[in-house]
Amino acid sequence: MRIKDIESRMQNKFPDSPLKGDDTGVTGAKWSISVPISGIRDAAMEFDAAGFFLESITALDFQDTFELVYHFNCYEPGSRVTVRMLCGHDQVPPTICDIFRSAGWLEREVHEFFGIKFSGNEDLRPLLLPEDADYHPLRKTFGRVGAYHKREVIYG
Amino acid sequence: MSEGLLGSELFRLILGLVIVIAFSQLNALFLVWLERKVSGHIQLRPGPMEVGPHGLLQTIADGVKLIGKELILPLKADKKLFFLAPVLVFTPVLVGFLVLPFSPGLIIHDMNVGVLLVFAFSTITVLAILTGGWASNNKYALLGAVRSVAQNVAYEIPLLLAVLSVVLMVHSLSFSHIVESQKTVWFIFLQPLAGLIYLIAATAETNRAPFDIPEAESELVAGFHTEYSGMGFGLFFLAEYTNMFLVCAVATSLFFGGWNGLFGFSFGIPGVFWFLLKTYLLIFVIMWVRWTFPRVRFDQLMNFSWKVLIPLSIVNLLITAVVVKII
Amino acid sequence: MGYFKDIFVGGLSLIEGMGVTVRRLFQPLVTVQYPRQKIPLSSAYRGHIELKVFEESGTHKCIVCLNCEKTCPSGVIRVQGEKQKEKGPKTLTNYVIDFSKCSLCGLCVEICPTSTLVYSKEYELVGETGADCQIDLMARLATQVEKTREEKKTQEIAA
Amino acid sequence: MDELEKIEADDRVYSLNLGPQHPSTHGVLRILLDLDGEYIVKCDPVIGYGHRGHEKMGENRQYKQFLPNTSRMDYLSGLLYNHGFVLAVEKLAGIKVPERAKYIRVIASELNRISSHLLWFGTYLLDIGGITPFLYAFDDREHILDTLDTITGSRLTYSYCRFGGVTRDIDSKFIDMTRAFLKRMESRWADYEALVSKNVIFIHRTRDVGVIDVNLARQYGVTGPNLRACGVAFDVRRSEPYEVYDRFDFEIPTGTRGDALDRYDVRFREMQQSCRIIEQALEQLPEGEFLTPKVPQKLSPPKGEVYTAFESARGLTAYYLVSDGSPAPYRCHIRVPSFGNLNVLNDVLPGTMVADAIAILGSIDVVIPEIDR
Numbered sequence A: 001m002r003i004k005d006i007e008s009r010m011q012n013k014f015p016d017s018p019l020k021g022d023d024t025g026v027t028g029a030k031w032s033i034s035v036p037i038s039g040i041r042d043a044a045m046e047f048d049a050a051g052f053f054l055e056s057i058t059a060l061d062f063q064d065t066f067e068l069v070y071h072f073n074c075y076e077p078g079s080r081v082t083v084r085m086l087c088g089h090d091q092v093p094p095t096i097c098d099i100f101r102s103a104g105w106l107e108r109e110v111h112e113f114f115g116i117k118f119s120g121n122e123d124l125r126p127l128l129l130p131e132d133a134d135y136h137p138l139r140k141t142f143g144r145v146g147a148y149h150k151r152e153v154i155y156g
Numbered sequence B: 001m002s003e004g005l006l007g008s009e010l011f012r013l014i015l016g017l018v019i020v021i022a023f024s025q026l027n028a029l030f031l032v033w034l035e036r037k038v039s040g041h042i043q044l045r046p047g048p049m050e051v052g053p054h055g056l057l058q059t060i061a062d063g064v065k066l067i068g069k070e071l072i073l074p075l076k077a078d079k080k081l082f083f084l085a086p087v088l089v090f091t092p093v094l095v096g097f098l099v100l101p102f103s104p105g106l107i108i109h110d111m112n113v114g115v116l117l118v119f120a121f122s123t124i125t126v127l128a129i130l131t132g133g134w135a136s137n138n139k140y141a142l143l144g145a146v147r148s149v150a151q152n153v154a155y156e157i158p159l160l161l162a163v164l165s166v167v168l169m170v171h172s173l174s175f176s177h178i179v180e181s182q183k184t185v186w187f188i189f190l191q192p193l194a195g196l197i198y199l200i201a202a203t204a205e206t207n208r209a210p211f212d213i214p215e216a217e218s219e220l221v222a223g224f225h226t227e228y229s230g231m232g233f234g235l236f237f238l239a240e241y242t243n244m245f246l247v248c249a250v251a252t253s254l255f256f257g258g259w260n261g262l263f264g265f266s267f268g269i270p271g272v273f274w275f276l277l278k279t280y281l282l283i284f285v286i287m288w289v290r291w292t293f294p295r296v297r298f299d300q301l302m303n304f305s306w307k308v309l310i311p312l313s314i315v316n317l318l319i320t321a322v323v324v325k326i327i
Numbered sequence C: 001m002g003y004f005k006d007i008f009v010g011g012l013s014l015i016e017g018m019g020v021t022v023r024r025l026f027q028p029l030v031t032v033q034y035p036r037q038k039i040p041l042s043s044a045y046r047g048h049i050e051l052k053v054f055e056e057s058g059t060h061k062c063i064v065c066l067n068c069e070k071t072c073p074s075g076v077i078r079v080q081g082e083k084q085k086e087k088g089p090k091t092l093t094n095y096v097i098d099f100s101k102c103s104l105c106g107l108c109v110e111i112c113p114t115s116t117l118v119y120s121k122e123y124e125l126v127g128e129t130g131a132d133c134q135i136d137l138m139a140r141l142a143t144q145v146e147k148t149r150e151e152k153k154t155q156e157i158a159a
Numbered sequence D: 001m002d003e004l005e006k007i008e009a010d011d012r013v014y015s016l017n018l019g020p021q022h023p024s025t026h027g028v029l030r031i032l033l034d035l036d037g038e039y040i041v042k043c044d045p046v047i048g049y050g051h052r053g054h055e056k057m058g059e060n061r062q063y064k065q066f067l068p069n070t071s072r073m074d075y076l077s078g079l080l081y082n083h084g085f086v087l088a089v090e091k092l093a094g095i096k097v098p099e100r101a102k103y104i105r106v107i108a109s110e111l112n113r114i115s116s117h118l119l120w121f122g123t124y125l126l127d128i129g130g131i132t133p134f135l136y137a138f139d140d141r142e143h144i145l146d147t148l149d150t151i152t153g154s155r156l157t158y159s160y161c162r163f164g165g166v167t168r169d170i171d172s173k174f175i176d177m178t179r180a181f182l183k184r185m186e187s188r189w190a191d192y193e194a195l196v197s198k199n200v201i202f203i204h205r206t207r208d209v210g211v212i213d214v215n216l217a218r219q220y221g222v223t224g225p226n227l228r229a230c231g232v233a234f235d236v237r238r239s240e241p242y243e244v245y246d247r248f249d250f251e252i253p254t255g256t257r258g259d260a261l262d263r264y265d266v267r268f269r270e271m272q273q274s275c276r277i278i279e280q281a282l283e284q285l286p287e288g289e290f291l292t293p294k295v296p297q298k299l300s301p302p303k304g305e306v307y308t309a310f311e312s313a314r315g316l317t318a319y320y321l322v323s324d325g326s327p328a329p330y331r332c333h334i335r336v337p338s339f340g341n342l343n344v345l346n347d348v349l350p351g352t353m354v355a356d357a358i359a360i361l362g363s364i365d366v367v368i369p370e371i372d373r
Helices: A002-013 A037-049 A103-114 A151-155 B009-042 B058-068 B079-088 B091-098 B114-135 B139-170 B175-180 B192-205 B230-255 B271-290 B298-326 C002-024 C067-071 C107-111 C137-158 D002-012 D054-059 D064-070 D075-093 D099-127 D132-152 D172-197 D200-206 D214-220 D260-284 D337-343 D354-364 D368-372
Strands: A031-034 A053-061 A066-073 A081-087 C049-051 C077-083 C090-098 C117-119 C134-136 D013-018 D030-036 D039-046 D304-312 D315-323 D331-335
Touching (some): A037 A066, A053 D214, A053 D315, A053 D331, A103 D337, B009 B058, B009 B091, B009 C002, B079 B114, B079 B230, B091 B114, B114 B139, B114 B230, B139 B175, B139 D013, B175 B230, B192 B271, B192 B298, B271 C002, C002 D172, C090 C137, D039 D354, D054 D064, D064 D075, D075 D099, D075 D304, D075 D315, D099 D132, D099 D260, D099 D354, D200 D354, D214 D337, D260 D354, D337 D368
Parallel strands (some): A031 A081
Antiparallel strands (some): A053 A066, C049 C117, C077 C090, C090 C134, D013 D030
16 A cells, blocks of 8 residues: 555654545545645655656645645555645745656646746746746736635635 | 651650650549549548549549649759659659550550660659659658658569569560460469569559658658649659559559450450559559558568568579479 | 568458458448538537527517626627616517637526527538627527418418 | 767757647647657657636636536547536535436446547557548547437537536437447447457557556656556546446456557557446436536535546546635646646657657647647
């Protein structure tokens, strides 16, 4: 069971961050963990060592902060795990594209849509937007926007 | 020399050339229509139906459209070579028609080296393709042209070796001699392997699927004629079909008894119809093959030639030589 | 020996493939010659929307509630109505759809409280400009009413 | 001396711009290839020509208004994308779905999966030069489209699923047509095998071409048939059964070598498995409602997030929706399988030939608008 393996690895690595389990299955993940910006590379390395693959990277734009959401999964049933990382609007998280090769494009996508830079990722050319795009369309300050909340409004 | 001008060799040649050009063009138009019909029915659709009865005039309409189109010369293309290539591609085909034995009296110029002439000139086709591909100044076209050269070099060898085994049996390079010696038994029954090798190599020579790698539209867009528009493209297209007729006609003469009937019986059908019937049947087979198989890869194509066709044809030639010597 | 076996097996597979294609030569065609031959439309076919003509009233039942206009994801629908009496209900005066934007999702048809929006069976549509894609459902309704009336007449004559 | 060699080496390598207008790039993909002769030295896919901003659109619309958008991402399996989206929203809002609707969705989804695979089958053969199988596959696909047309009223972008069910109940006509289709396919598989699967040219074109091993697949997040061809039996329908997939007996086809031939084989057998699923679903189909009437027109799910994965025709697809309690999602992210499947080309293509590149690209089965979103 790789999920058990990664559970103990994460608890060792991040003793301060509790694993938030999800029994309802709504979030699609077995549990989620919040890691600090400095910890994402360590976490990714643990997932790589445990044989997980990176399913997606995406970001949420809040008034007070960005939140990066990494979904890891492995080839065993129901083993999805969410790793969340708060990242201030002017902070630069480290890349994990040397650990998971798929992260290269995913980070490029997050960068063009949200303007989050990843230190260490050399290739942050826009992926889906035109080559000369200097706007970040998924930010809540761009274009038509329904609501712009602080993080606690949704996550309490 | 009492026939005067009308009987002179020069007049025969010129008249023949005019007939050849007219026939080859009409024939190519018909073949294009036939190809579309065959492919259509194989694919459970009717093919062209709109212009003329069963779409018979469709290719003429297409030709008129092609003539009306602008000839686009790519920037930085070599103008002279670019326009030379489509013309060049037709020369060998037309020369080939001069020695084809349609029926005993219907040969424009019965040469004692007819077979040699056809194959000597057919090499020019590849020169034309290379010229066109090079002059277009387009990477896809150049890739197609380079592929075409390699392919033709590789496939001319088994082609000629297969033909050689027939020539050995007849001791002649004249088409009419070869056809006459098949009066009772076609050479395909004596030389089945050579016949098969000839057909495969001929398909490759004419750049037909599954050996159409110089054009390979899913890889190289349109290969060597990517940059050709209007009648430039049209000439390449017509040449392909005329060429196909030529190789099938040669195959008919060499292996399938030419104007002769089946096992010496002609069933009252004139020789020229026998000849055309067999040629069109062979053309149908080549079309059928095209609409059945995927395209082979470039290196596999070369492998097939060097590792299978050439050894087999050499062995076949050796056996033929030995048998001919003994008999 | 494997060399010859490969050639033989390979050749055989090619002949088998040619067998499949040549059989097709003698099978009936599956295509139809479109403008002359047409295949029947499925009963569920979703064309652009139109106003339904109800038999009892001979006209539509639109109450200008604007639900369709509000629910449309692409802003296709423009509905206008006006009150004929001071306190009475609104009557429809104008119903125009911009078909070039429509994605045929059917949300408007489902939300219509009086079921007066239905899918038409129209599929031969062509337009050269944006204006050609504007479909005036009120004008269309007039022809629909005309058509049903004629159909009724012919039926009566036949009866 | 070294310098001269370097210049020569530089001269040998030239770049070829494959696409966006190229017969085999399936839509608007552009690949910058550095070539040495016919061999590929470097490959850089350029995507985004079909970017429409679906994620931004999702944030600006009510949940149900985003429904038509979903089938326009992967237009070949639009119904599966519809299906996945309603699954996500139903989970988020806690909407119960009647049993019959679940079965209907599964049947329609599997039909759509077969039609998507059939289209891939045809175009893949087209890519490697066989034109006739393409039309045979389209002939079969036409039957599926006609069948789906009778219940959805549409042939490509279905918008068939609704929160709490589907738009239209299935009738005996649909069931008969589906059964007839299943029957028809039984004889078709043999034809395809004779025409393609056993064909020596086809096998030579695909065997050991574009090998993706398990580790490379994991590194790039490759999913779906491409992953199963490497020998990993990972299928969302089995690992996280949604709807009623846990009630059916079906196999997950896997390969061993991870090459183009295996990917072909896996998809080919997947179509047969989908037929099996449909057969069982038709048998078990219960009576009842096809749509819950209780879903409010303006749906405002509670605050929270949902991540729902489902198996589209190309692999693991997921909707990530964050709700702030309003009728429109705060964030709408879509995890698309083709993203990783295309990304892996960066490592697979170098060292192969141009002709192989086409064969590999086709075998990966990418749908570009899905990546571009």
